[in-house]
Every structure is written in structure tokens, then in C-alpha cells.
Amino acid sequence: MPLASVNLLLVGRVLEKDLYSHSGILLLQKGTVLTETHVQLFRKQRINHVHITDRTWSEGNGEEISNQLMDLGTDQESVAFYLEAMEDTRRLFESVELERMPRLEEFTEAFHKVANCTKKRMGLFRSLYVLEGADSYTYRHSINVGILSTLIAQLLKWDDERVKIMGAAGFLHDIGKMKVPKEILLKPGKLTDEEFAQMKQHTVYGYELINEMEGCCETLLLCALLHHERLDGSGYPEGRTKENIPIECQVLAVADMFDAICSDRVYKTRTSPFEAAQLLWKSACEGLLNIEIVTVFVRYIAQxxxxxxxxxxxxxxxxxxxxxxxxxxxxxxxxxxxxxxxxxxxxxxxxxxxx
Ligand SMILES: [Fe+2]
Incomplete structure (x- = not known):
């Protein structure tokens, strides 16, 4: 177990044991991926050395995901693309957390690498919903929702430019979560009303963050702000009803809900794509989601x-x-x-x- 000095080389490394302050307060849990903010915290707490594992975040998670994808028969090139996109996504999202806003181009470049790959290889796409583990959920969710939004836009026969924007909108829709406290974001149990109110704010934070990006467009802003709106007015943050929710945001709501249901989360294990499709269908029948979008999507996924x-x-x-x-x-x-x-x-x- 290597004992490493506290400096910026620690960024991206993984803590091997729980870390306590000199007065015995738990500062960070074993398995935490270290960021610049953590390094600053160590300095403030006069902690000069920490125990880290031999692996970086991407090596640790990457190896796990790569093994699973290979076992599922996904080809090596697709696996490499997916891992690279995961690593880029982590880097870019963490940069937002540190208030260094990357350019929109950097996000779209990272995302299009994997989007192009899944377009050519449906095997990778299929495998995404057989992967296990709740680690790095936000990054995986961003990539997956980007892919699903692209797919739905294509199924709806939108033009290439609009399809491309939907990919970026899906990729960035939850970026506001980087501003939500980690204790809330990663809480395994049910959120209190106050915590849920803070969680809901990720839509507004997302709008504000994307608004700062050079080259952003209205679709990206609205998708971040309105992807939790529901057609019957029961969503948030504004409780808009169908006629006031742009169709792009309705697409994103379907992609987002599908991926959330299908993925392992800290508080639940994933559901099969068929059960997820059933739940989407139910939500559409109850007037929450757009039934035309759900129908096209569910038929395609099942096939x-x-x-x-x-x-x-x-x-x-x-x-x-x-x-x-x-x-x-x-x-x-x-x-x-x-x-x-x-x-x-x-x-x-x-x-x-x-x-
Ligand atoms: Fe969200």
C-alpha cells in the first residue's frame, strides 16, 4: 500500500483507507478519487501523507468495465473508445467542479468519439445495459443519455445538425449535478425534502453552467433546465405542461429516464431494458412522457x-x-x-x- 506525499500528483489517485483528521474526524472514505480540492483540504488539515492504491481512477474503473465489456464480446476498439470517453468525461466534469469551465467544443469532441463508435457497433450499445456497478454513475449516465438522445433523434428522422445537438444536450444535461453536494448526490438512502430540493436545483445549475460556455445554444440550455419536466405539469423546476416543453426536452426526458432505470445506482440495482421499457410505457400512458417518442424508442430497443x-x-x-x-x-x-x-x-x- 503506497504512502504518497500530498501534492497535485495525487489527483486521480484512489484512497486506500478511510482518512481521519488529526482530531479523529472522518474526512474521506476509502475508495475516494482524489481531486485538487481534496489536496487543498489535506494541506489545510496539515496532512502530509495519505495511503493510496496502486491504481488511478481510470485504471481501476476502466479495468473493471473493460473486463465486463470484453466478456460480453464487445470488440477491443469499441472498449478503448468507451474508456477514453469515460476518462475525458471525468476530467471535464471534475474541471467544472473546480470552477474551471471547459469550452463546449471539448465536451462535444469527447462525446462524439464514443457516439460515432456506438453508431457503427450496436454490440457496444447493447452491452452498456449489462454492465454492473454503480461507480462513476454520473459520467456513464452522461455518455449513455447522449447516445440515447442521438438515437431517438435519428429514429424521429431529425436532420443531422439537430441529431448532433441532441447528442451534446444529452451529454451535458446533468452537468449541474457537479454543483450539488456529494453527500446528497451519492446518498444511498432516501433524500429528505430539503435534500431533494437541493438535488432539483441541478437543472438550474446546469442552465447557468452551460450559459457560461462559449458556443452554447438554446437547445442545450433548455434541455439542462427542463429534462425533469413532465407533460402533465408534475415535473420540475417550473412545472411546465406539454405545450410549453420543447420537443427536444421531451426526447431527453425519455432518454434520461430509461438510462436511470437501467443502471446500477448507489441505492438500487439496475432493471432490464424490457422492464425499463415497460415503465416508460406506463409513464407515457399516465400522461408524463410523450407517447410517440416512447413508442418509437421502445420498439427499437426491444428489437x-x-x-x-x-x-x-x-x-x-x-x-x-x-x-x-x-x-x-x-x-x-x-x-x-x-x-x-x-x-x-x-x-x-x-x-x-x-x-
Ligand atoms: Fe437530471
């Missing part, structure tokens, strides 16, 4: 998993055989030698993709 293996909620493994147009979330599956139409077995759900 991607034809031929994949999955586990049902009764523990049985099945293969996805056919997607029905009327209920894409309840496909025809093969269990051993028998075919089962999930439309006729309402208690069965697809709990986990195995691929």
Missing part, C-alpha cells in the same frame, strides 16, 4: 435484444425470439424447447439480460 439471453423473474433462462409490434416489452421467448409468448403470461417479466 436490439432479439437473439439475446435473459433471465425471467421466475429464475428461468430464456432466449428472446420475436418482438411484437403491439407490445414490444412482452416478446415471444424460448425456454428450453418450449416457446412462451409473454403477452399471455402477465406475471412473467424479463428481469435481467445475460446477452
Amino acid at each position: 436490439l435484444y432479439v437473439g439475446s439471453r435473459a433471465r425471467l423473474n421466475d429464475g428461468e433462462e430464456v432466449e428472446i425470439i420475436l418482438i411484437h409490434q403491439d407490445e414490444p416489452m412482452r416478446p415471444l421467448v424460448r425456454r428450453k424447447k418450449e416457446f412462451v409468448d409473454l403477452r399471455n403470461h402477465r406475471s412473467l417479466t424479463i428481469e435481467k439480460m445475460i446477452v
Whole structure:
């Protein structure tokens, strides 16, 4: 376990043990990825040495994600692109946290690397929802929502320029979270009303941060501000209703909700894309999300998993055989030698993709 001197070389390294102040107060937990702010804190607390692991954040997380992607049969080039984009994203988002605002171009460059890659290789896209682990959620969520927003814009047959803007809008939509205290952002339990009120502010912070970026446009600003608005007026921060929510923000709401449901989080394990699609569908029927966007998206997503293996909620493994147009979330599956139409077995759900 290396004992390292406190200096800026610590940025990006990972703490090996919980770190206490000289008076015995817990300052940082084991596993924290060190930033410049932490280094300043150590100096203030007159801490001259800390125990760090042998790996940097990207090596640690990267290796884990890379192993999982490789096991899923994703090709090496796609894995490398995804990891590079993750590392760029972490660097850029942390820079925002330190109040050094990168240029918009830097964000779009980082994102387009991985977006171009997923466009060519659907295997990588499919694998994103089989990855495990809640680490680095904000970065992964940003990349994934960028990819999903691009995809939905393409499915809606928007022109190339608009598709590109949607990618950037998805990538940047949660950037305001960098201004929300980490204790709230990473809290495993339920948030108190006051904490939730602070969490909601990430939409406004996002608007303000993007507004500072050179070359920003209205779509980026509105998507950050309004991606939690719901068509029936139950969303935040303004409680707008359908006619006052730009269609781009409605697209982003679908992409955001899908990724949040499908991912492992500190407070929950992920849901399969089929269950997530079911929840989106329910939200659309209840008047929260745009039903046309959800329909197009859900059909496409379900189709991607034809031929994949999955586990049902009764523990049985099945293969996805056919997607029905009327209920894409309840496909025809093969269990051993028998075919089962999930439309006729309402208690069965697809709990986990195995691929
Ligand atoms: Fe958000």
C-alpha cells in the first residue's frame, strides 16, 4: 500500500483507507478519487501523507468495465473508445467542479468519439445495459443519455445538425449535478425534502453552467433546465405542461429516464431494458412522457435484444425470439424447447439480460 506525499500528483489517485483528521474526524472514505480540492483540504488539515492504491481512477474503473465489456464480446476498439470517453468525461466534469469551465467544443469532441463508435457497433450499445456497478454513475449516465438522445433523434428522422445537438444536450444535461453536494448526490438512502430540493436545483445549475460556455445554444440550455419536466405539469423546476416543453426536452426526458432505470445506482440495482421499457410505457400512458417518442424508442430497443439471453423473474433462462409490434416489452421467448409468448403470461417479466 503506497504512502504518497500530498501534492497535485495525487489527483486521480484512489484512497486506500478511510482518512481521519488529526482530531479523529472522518474526512474521506476509502475508495475516494482524489481531486485538487481534496489536496487543498489535506494541506489545510496539515496532512502530509495519505495511503493510496496502486491504481488511478481510470485504471481501476476502466479495468473493471473493460473486463465486463470484453466478456460480453464487445470488440477491443469499441472498449478503448468507451474508456477514453469515460476518462475525458471525468476530467471535464471534475474541471467544472473546480470552477474551471471547459469550452463546449471539448465536451462535444469527447462525446462524439464514443457516439460515432456506438453508431457503427450496436454490440457496444447493447452491452452498456449489462454492465454492473454503480461507480462513476454520473459520467456513464452522461455518455449513455447522449447516445440515447442521438438515437431517438435519428429514429424521429431529425436532420443531422439537430441529431448532433441532441447528442451534446444529452451529454451535458446533468452537468449541474457537479454543483450539488456529494453527500446528497451519492446518498444511498432516501433524500429528505430539503435534500431533494437541493438535488432539483441541478437543472438550474446546469442552465447557468452551460450559459457560461462559449458556443452554447438554446437547445442545450433548455434541455439542462427542463429534462425533469413532465407533460402533465408534475415535473420540475417550473412545472411546465406539454405545450410549453420543447420537443427536444421531451426526447431527453425519455432518454434520461430509461438510462436511470437501467443502471446500477448507489441505492438500487439496475432493471432490464424490457422492464425499463415497460415503465416508460406506463409513464407515457399516465400522461408524463410523450407517447410517440416512447413508442418509437421502445420498439427499437426491444428489437436490439432479439437473439439475446435473459433471465425471467421466475429464475428461468430464456432466449428472446420475436418482438411484437403491439407490445414490444412482452416478446415471444424460448425456454428450453418450449416457446412462451409473454403477452399471455402477465406475471412473467424479463428481469435481467445475460446477452
Ligand atoms: Fe437530471
